[in-house]
Amino acid sequence: MTTSDAFRLLVPVADSVSVRNTVAHVVDMATNAAEDRPVELHVVDVASTRAVDPDAIEELAAASDLLARVEAWVAEDAGGEPPANLKLVTDVIGAARYLFSPGDYADVLLEYADEQGIDRIVLDPEYNPGGAAPMLRPLTIELALADYEIEIEEAPVARRAQRTVLVRAASLPKYLAVFGASYLFYMLLSSWKPIDFGTGLLTATLVTVLLAPVAFSEQPSFARIGKQTVRMLVYTPYLLKEIAVANLQIAYVVLHPALPIDPEVVELQAAVWGDAAVTTLANSITLTPGTLTVSVTDRAFTIHSLTAGARADLFDGGLERAVRFVFYGRESMAIATPRERGDDGGNSDG
Amino acid sequence: MTPVEWAIVALAALGAFFSGVAAIGIIRLPDVYTRAHAASKSDTLGAVLTIAAAALALETGLSTAKAVFLLVFMFLTNPTAAHAVARAAKDQGIEPWTTENDQ
Structure with a gap:
């Protein structure tokens, strides 16, 4: 420690959507504090790979590029003329070892904080090193659990979007x-x-x-689960019938000497919502007449179809309607078929 | 033979037939996507019919329940596996075979 009375701020940064606003916030905070006493603003990038690794060159280059931008932002926010007792320190830390979890990042940050005599750590709300996997404790918690007398603060800047949280209060x-x-x-x-x-x-x-x-991704309701189960029991025989028909068609095509196939990949904007419903529809499509779900993004299905007849059935939307019935009830069956909606990606000629 | 025995034989025979169709399909069809069709549909039905025959043959309630579980999991996992294969093929940039390739 050099001057013991200086106020030292530590800000770990990474290229996030809110990093610019976080920097603006800490510069504001530092400028205010600098009226009374010297302020050291430590902006660090925590490297995840070791400096000796092959991919490290790229990461370290990106890190120093980011830190250079931060320096420019700090100068800009301080009005081109930073207070004389505001000192900016930028550094890349943690390049001596591999970091995996938020806990590892917390260790590196706290070590640095201890060495430099940091008083307060300010976190960018979108700063999620080591991943934001639901099973891991986030960095904020890891830091708060540590036994140091350091203030931890999350910069009050606008988040672009709240991530969906997998772990919710159990009821x-x-x-x-x-x-x-x-x-x-x-x-x-x-x-x-x-x-x-x-x-x-x-x-x-x-x-x-x-x-x-x-x-569960949402609170379970026994009434809804019960209704869906009953409707699923209605759906199953329909699906079994479709599967039987599908198999007879495939058997015919496969055993026919001329192998009469006309495969084509088509797109479908399905009118179903939610993970369970989309998964059910995707699997049902795979099981039924000559159609195979290749990929799904949100509601957009990419489907490989074996014959023209299979494509026509697909856009008639029988399965889609049935899956809607299972998950949302009878009223939702009134929604138009993919062909009527024009959601068939212009493939309706089949 | 009792009607139940006839049903068992019929289910097992149909199951064998569709499993055979799946095998022939995998050999005859031209590319990975069309083969996935054969593998996902015919194979599922073949296995399901065979398991259904076993469920009938087992008679005791609990074993039948377990066989039914097997059926349910076949229905869930087979299309998922076929989808995984097809998606991996797409991610690898494999172009689907079309009738134009035949000329």
């Missing part, structure tokens, strides 16, 4: 749904000896405790 219906489903599944696979009830109880409890927080 009673969630626990009940996961517990019921796993107990039932265990018992159906067991031999119904008295001990199976005990081991099943134990297993279901473990599964519930571990997985209930990540089990």
Whole structure:
């Protein structure tokens, strides 16, 4: 430590959408603090690879490029003439080892903070080093857990979008749904000896405790699940019939001496929403007449079709309508077919 | 033979037939996408019919329930696998075969 009375700020940066605003915020904060005492503003880029690695050259170049931009921004925000007692320090840290999780990044930042006598760490809200995987504790928590007397603050700048969070507060219906489903599944696979009830109880409890927080993307409603299950039971025979027809057609095509196929890739904007519904439709399309789902992005399906007849069936939208019925009820069946909507990507000639 | 036994034989025979169709399809069809059609549809039905025959033959309630689970998982995983193969092929930039390739 050089001058013990200086106020030292640490800002880890990466190329994020809000990094510019974060820099503006810390410069504002530093300029205000500089009226009373010297301020050191440490802007660092935490390198994820080691400096000796082959891909490090690119990452380190990007890092120094970003830091150069930060220096320009700081000069710009300070009105071209930074206060005399505001000192800017930029550095790339952590290049001595591999960093994987937010915890590793927190360690490197805290080490640096300890060496430099940092008083406050300001985080860019979009700064997510080591990934924002739902199972990992985010950097903010990792830093807060550390046993240092450092203030941690998230820069109050606008986020572009809130990420969807996988881990949500677990509620009673969630626990009940996961517990019921796993107990039932265990018992159906067991031999119904008295001990199976005990081991099943134990297993279901473990599964519930571990997985209930990540089990649903929204709060389960037993009424909705019940309705969907009943409608799924109505859908199954229809799907089985379609599958049977599909297989007879494939068998005919495959065993026909002339192999009468006319494959073509088509696009379909399906009128279904939500992960479960899209997945059901994608799998149903794959199982039924001459159509195979190649890729799905949101609602846009890329489908490989084996014959012209298969394409015509696809755009008649029977399956799509049936899947809508399962997930949203009878009213939604009134939505027009892909061909009527014009969502068939101009492939309706088949 | 009882009607149930006839049903078992019929299901097993149909299952074998469709599995055979899947195998022939994989050999005869021209490219990865069309082959995935044969693998996903005919193979699923072939396996499902065979398992259904086993479910009938097993008689006891719990074994049948397990066979039904197998059916459900075949229906879920087979199309998913076919989709994965097709998507991997697309990501690799493999162009689908069309009738023009035949000339």
